[in-house]
Amino acid sequence: MDRDNPTLVLAQLRAFSKQIPLLYAILIANTAFVSLTHFGVAPFYLTVLLPGFFCCIAALRLSGWWRMRKSRLTVEQAARRLTSTVYLAGALGIGFTFWGFALFPYGDVYMQSHVIFYMALTMIACVFSLMNLRAAAYILSCVVIVPFLIFFSLQGHMVLTAIAANMALVTAVMLFILTTHSRDFALMVSQREYLEAVNRETQRLSDDNRKLAHHDSLTGLPNRRSFIAQAEARVNEHLAGSGRNFALGIVDLDGFKAVNDLYGHSTGDALLVEASRRMRDIAGPDIIFARLGGDEFGIIAGEKVDLPAFGRTLCEVLRQPYELQDVTAEVTSSCGFAEFGDHCSTTHELFEHADYALYQAKDKAGGQTVVFSAAHRDSLRQVHEIDQALRNADIERELALVYQPVVDTRTGRLASVEALARWRNESLGSINPAQFIAAAEKTSLINRITNVLLRKLLLDLGQWPSDLTASFNLSARSLASPDAMLQIVNIIQRSGVDPRRIEIEVTETALMIDFEAAQRSLVMLRNLGVRIALDDFGTGYSSLSHVHELALDKIKIDRKFVGDMSNSPKAASVVRTVIDLCGNLSLVCVAEGVETVEQADSLGLQGCHLVQGFLYGRPVPARDVAAMYVARRPGPGRALPKSRRKSG
Ligand code: C2E
Numbered sequence: 001m002d003r004d005n006p007t008l009v010l011a012q013l014r015a016f017s018k019q020i021p022l023l024y025a026i027l028i029a030n031t032a033f034v035s036l037t038h039f040g041v042a043p044f045y046l047t048v049l050l051p052g053f054f055c056c057i058a059a060l061r062l063s064g065w066w067r068m069r070k071s072r073l074t075v076e077q078a079a080r081r082l083t084s085t086v087y088l089a090g091a092l093g094i095g096f097t098f099w100g101f102a103l104f105p106y107g108d109v110y111m112q113s114h115v116i117f118y119m120a121l122t123m124i125a126c127v128f129s130l131m132n133l134r135a136a137a138y139i140l141s142c143v144v145i146v147p148f149l150i151f152f153s154l155q156g157h158m159v160l161t162a163i164a165a166n167m168a169l170v171t172a173v174m175l176f177i178l179t180t181h182s183r184d185f186a187l188m189v190s191q192r193e194y195l196e197a198v199n200r201e202t203q204r205l206s207d208d209n210r211k212l213a214h215h216d217s218l219t220g221l222p223n224r225r226s227f228i229a230q231a232e233a234r235v236n237e238h239l240a241g242s243g244r245n246f247a248l249g250i251v252d253l254d255g256f257k258a259v260n261d262l263y264g265h266s267t268g269d270a271l272l273v274e275a276s277r278r279m280r281d282i283a284g285p286d287i288i289f290a291r292l293g294g295d296e297f298g299i300i301a302g303e304k305v306d307l308p309a310f311g312r313t314l315c316e317v318l319r320q321p322y323e324l325q326d327v328t329a330e331v332t333s334s335c336g337f338a339e340f341g342d343h344c345s346t347t348h349e350l351f352e353h354a355d356y357a358l359y360q361a362k363d364k365a366g367g368q369t370v371v372f373s374a375a376h377r378d379s380l381r382q383v384h385e386i387d388q389a390l391r392n393a394d395i396e397r398e399l400a401l402v403y404q405p406v407v408d409t410r411t412g413r414l415a416s417v418e419a420l421a422r423w424r425n426e427s428l429g430s431i432n433p434a435q436f437i438a439a440a441e442k443t444s445l446i447n448r449i450t451n452v453l454l455r456k457l458l459l460d461l462g463q464w465p466s467d468l469t470a471s472f473n474l475s476a477r478s479l480a481s482p483d484a485m486l487q488i489v490n491i492i493q494r495s496g497v498d499p500r501r502i503e504i505e506v507t508e509t510a511l512m513i514d515f516e517a518a519q520r521s522l523v524m525l526r527n528l529g530v531r532i533a534l535d536d537f538g539t540g541y542s543s544l545s546h547v548h549e550l551a552l553d554k555i556k557i558d559r560k561f562v563g564d565m566s567n568s569p570k571a572a573s574v575v576r577t578v579i580d581l582c583g584n585l586s587l588v589c590v591a592e593g594v595e596t597v598e599q600a601d602s603l604g605l606q607g608c609h610l611v612q613g614f615l616y617g618r619p620v621p622a623r624d625v626a627a628m629y630v631a632r633r634p635g636p637g638r639a640l641p642k643s644r645r646k647s648g
């Protein structure tokens, strides 16, 4: 028995527990028949006592094996059981054999034949049943066949000697077959064991895969794919009439990018893990969280959840400081919810609505929750209409540029103009550029629009005095695309206009989408002689280090800060900081959205003399620019018109 091979031992025991009861049953039955034929002829102890004793042992073993059929033994117990079977097979073999010899002299030839027949057949049956335990089969064959051969050869009768020889031959063949069989059995067991191991491994891998496919490996939350699948399942249940109402939410961490950039990705990761832990803590049976990617998380909330209240709790929980490795970080979050129901009928729409609500939430100050409403639906519909109309628009004809003056408050002169896009569509009327530019940026249509508008600007510049410069707004998408940039450079070079008369305005947000690509684009433009202005400064996220790294000429203070300057100390301090920053870095500073004389005065006192805003003029068509230039040019012997007197 191979004790080092536990699987084989257990397999032998299993095969055995089925065969051994049969072995004992046949042994008992055959013995009983021989006892019966010899009863009265042979002595009582040979026909009843001795066989009765052996059969009792056999019966006990039989019931033992029978009871054991279903129990699970340890390898040690199984090995002990098999060892005892080996010894018992030897002992019982000897016992029954010598009982046969003792009976043989009694009775007639038929009875003698019965004894020989009994011994031979019972042995074959027993060896056959012991096939899976080679040791037991060998021992049994030896203890029976050797005495059998000797005993019957010594009887001095040809027929008996021949029977003994036959038996020896049969046993030899049987042992040979048994040896091969037990080898095959061991092989089969080891192969099965191997296959089971392979199966287990395959199962483990597929479990891992399933987990990976459905979970986010960083946070352990369900991933985007699984989130969409769950949302889809609920929508389908709903459409089939069996589901309950539910809402889909999207949460976005505001300020996470700053943590990532400032402290590194491992700190950023730790923050995400902690944020997900907090989400799990407040996720009741009615709420499922998932990580959609980056710092964006998804929520599926049951119909009973009070969305605004839950959103407030969530934002509050996420706003608590994060104690990470060796820093304490803080982020806020915005949350948008959309309920499945009246406003939408597909998962896609539901996502779009939640996304729109999130967008609205982000537009407010951080830490807000917005639930998609009927009003949102109307404005979203308008977005779609714009999208559609833009695709079908005759860009060349429908798009135009208007120009807003940038004035130097010290001289009242026109410093430059900013080109602003206008779109008049036959069915939709005039559309706000903030809206259609955003729509165009979703597709490569923005590149066509940029090219068309840039050509128009260059044509206009060619008509104006050669010292008048103009700025042009460049979209985030163009800035990140080397292809689009090459087209832009090409258009400028072929126009014949001096590139130094062109200024390109880029926003911080646009720069941050792909900082390296944006930087390359800016260098390319700068090499051409084009100047670069950073637009809407202060609204997006950009660290001062980025401003240092960029090839900039000018910073434009966003109109929001200029507008709030007088009543918000925070806005006033941003304005002051930007003006100081420009002074330190020798950058030109322009204030946008100047609407009152007070604002212009305050900016002038702080050292910002270039201003743009309704106080100095609204955007005008190209044909009015030349007149504007002349009006603001100091004529000989003419006092400079004080802009404020003029507009105020
Ligand atoms: P922006 O680059 O910040 O442009 C200035 C916006 O402020 C203009 O709005 C202008 O009309 C407005 N504005 C000027 N002075 C005042 C003021 O005193 N008070 C107030 N409240 N607003 C003032 P507009 O023309 O609607 O443009 C909105 C935005 O659309 C622009 O913001 C710019 O980001 C984008 N945009 C406009 N034209 C283009 C373009 O040709 N290409 C690209 N990529 N974006 C453009």
Ligand code: CA
Binding pocket: 418, 473, 505, 535
């Ligand atoms: Ca601008």
Ligand code: CA
Binding pocket: 535, 536, 556, 558, 559, 592
């Ligand atoms: Ca601006």
